[in-house]
Amino acid sequence: MDSSDAGADASASGSGPQQAQEVGASETQPVNPEAGSSRFREDVTLESLRQRLADFAAERDWDQYHTPRNLLLAMVGEAGELCELFQWRPDAEVTRGLPGFTPKERTAVEEELADVLLYLVRLADVCGVDLPAAATAKIAKNAAKYPAERCRGSSAKYTEYQAMRAEARARRGARGQAEGEERGTEEQGTEAQAEDGEEGGQERGQEEGQGQGRG
Numbered sequence: 655m656d657s658s659d660a661g662a663d664a665s666a667s668g669s670g671p672q673q674a675q676e677v678g679a680s681e682t683q684p685v686n687p688e689a690g691s692s693r694f695r696e697d698v699t700l701e702s703l704r705q706r707l708a709d710f711a712a713e714r715d716w717d718q719y720h721t722p723r724n725l726l727l728a729m730v731g732e733a734g735e736l737c738e739l740f741q742w743r744p745d746a747e748v749t750r751g752l753p754g755f756t757p758k759e760r761t762a763v764e765e766e767l768a769d770v771l772l773y774l775v776r777l778a779d780v781c782g783v784d785l786p787a788a789a790t791a792k793i794a795k796n797a798a799k800y801p802a803e804r805c806r807g808s809s810a811k812y813t814e815y816q817a818m819r820a821e822a823r824a825r826r827g828a829r830g831q832a833e834g835e836e837r838g839t840e841e842q843g844t845e846a847q848a849e850d851g852e853e854g855g856q857e858r859g860q861e862e863g864q865g866q867g868r869g
């Protein structure tokens with residue numbers, strides 16, 4: 655076997671051992687095409703997948719091939735295989751629930767999604783990243799970046815909200831300064847500056863990137 659296929663792909667495509675096949679297409683919970691959503695089985699955790707993939711590689715002496723770079727490239731390759739299943743199809747076939755997909759095509763989607771996930775989990779493992787912890791932290795960060803009350807129904811990037819907020823602050827600051835000058839006091843301007851400092855600090859604390867709702 656080509657070592658570039660080592661591990662995650664073999665397990666997800668069904669050519670791996672039984673223990674790896676357990677997480678494959680045949681055991682996924684049925685999708686509800688009407689709702690375009692499904693529940694995940696709850697007895698398989700990311701940690702259990704990480705351990706099984708580590709065992710899978712160790713049993714075959716494949717750790718030598720599972721460098722971060724190799725796993726990253728393999729994961730991107732699997733993402734490409736997933737893309738192939740969607741490209742060129744009419745838009746109506748690729749709406750939620752994938753109504754235009756045959757059972758065989760659905761199985762192919764499940765397998766490629768699994769391949770991407772398994773390589774991602776393995777990659778996180780060899781990079782020393784606690785993936786569920788990182789994902790949980792990132793969701794919290796994205797929630798701060800995209801407050802629901804401000805972003806509902808909009809696909810704008812968070813930088814646009816920040817720009818709008820900065821403009822509003824500038825307007826408030828200018829108004830406060832004008833009012834302060836009128837009353838012969840800088841009270842309002844000082845308040846606006848204090849508010850600026852607070853919000854600016856929050857923004858600087860947010861890393862670059864996009865919310866999980868954006869591509």
Ligand SMILES: [Mg+2]
Binds near residue numbers: 766
């Ligand atoms: Mg594949």
